[in-house]
Amino acid sequence: MQEYANSLALLGHAIAQQGGADFFSALSQSFVALPRCGGHVVILYYPANSKPQCLYNDCKTENTYQLEVQAYIDGPYIFDPYYQAQLDGLADGAYRLRDIAPDNFKKTEYYKHYYLPSLLADELCYLVTLGEQEYIHFSLTPADTSHKFPKSVLRYLNSLHTVIPALIKQHWQLSHAQSTRPVGEQYLNNTLQHALKHFGSSLLSPREQQVLQMLLRGHSGKSAAQRLGISSETVKLHRKNMYQKLDVSTLSELFYLFIDSLSLANTNSPSDPLIKYMGKQVAST
Structure with a gap:
């Protein structure tokens, strides 16, 4: 695990930020520092009664944010295999999209109009259940979205499958974070x-x-x-x-x-x- 020493050190720093405004940024940095992979992070909160809200993203440009995040939030998220799996009761943990997506996923319009333009070759998501139909997705893709995660990196990410959801839940409780429901988006x-x-x-x-x-x-x-x-x-x-x-x-x-x-x-x-x-x-x- 020596090659992950820097990532683990940053994870320790993130733990110290629990309950604070910088927690998600600090947590994300521990994944961006992954060797031979880097990382691109988007963290979304799914309230029970309104559309998702972006808690953190490291998109480099506004166009990238509009393509990868806002376009998703504006409606297609309802067909997201991660979201549907949670509604069906999937347990918290770390999941790759390929492991939970339906067998015909790549033929759906959701895939063609959301995933293909984003050029996402691989994605791993930590799923966190906060309450009744209330979730957080910590989505991670390789820095080069056209590449897949190296096997050694996947082993490391999967080793944190209980740790990351637990940290996020504890942070949520400490911060007493409440969702906002903009006018026109409620329900x-x-x-x-x-x-x-x-x-x-x-x-x-x-x-x-x-x-x-x-x-x-x-x-x-x-x-x-x-x-x-x-x-x-x-x-x-x-x-x-x-x-x-x-x-x-x-x-x-x-x-x-x-x-x-x-x-x-x-x-x-x-x-x-x-x-x-x-x-x-x-x-x-």
Whole structure:
């Protein structure tokens, strides 16, 4: 562990900053100092009732921040495999994206329009659960985002899988950090979750809805079949019927139909956002 002496020393310094305003910056520096890898860090807080907030980032330019952070916060985060895994109850720890992403993840519009432009070849995230649907993601990528983590660095990062979440939780308690909810953003997270849950419910059967959600999240037909306990042929049939009812022919069209309907989603009403969206489309013709 001698080669990680500097990183560990900086980690010790971060521990001394717990509860203070410089904690996340100090913690990040311990990872930036990793040998043969460096590090690029983004720390996001996910309140229960509004969209994510960036607690720390080391983006070099405003354009990079807009591309890698703000573009994510503005909506696509709902399809983030890390976020979805936490909503499904994944335990705190260190996870690489490739280890938790659905098998069809690289074919999703989320991957094409968020990950590909960011050129992220590898990512490891420390997941921290603070409360009911309240999380922190400590996301780390190699300094050269086109490279993967060296195996020795991954072993070191994984050795901290309980340490980092514990430090972040303790800091959060000491600092009594409270999320702010800017006007216009309050309850947005609930709205997005509601919209995804009820999307298509006015036109689709419950099983077709389940298949729709699996596909939007990046599962292949085979993976969806395994998770739903049905055959792949049944998934294909549900997918065919679903596409016909929604008047789409590709997963890409389905994704953008969901995105377009979000503008009319209402968190206070257990209704399908497509009802208002399609009504608006008819009215405009």
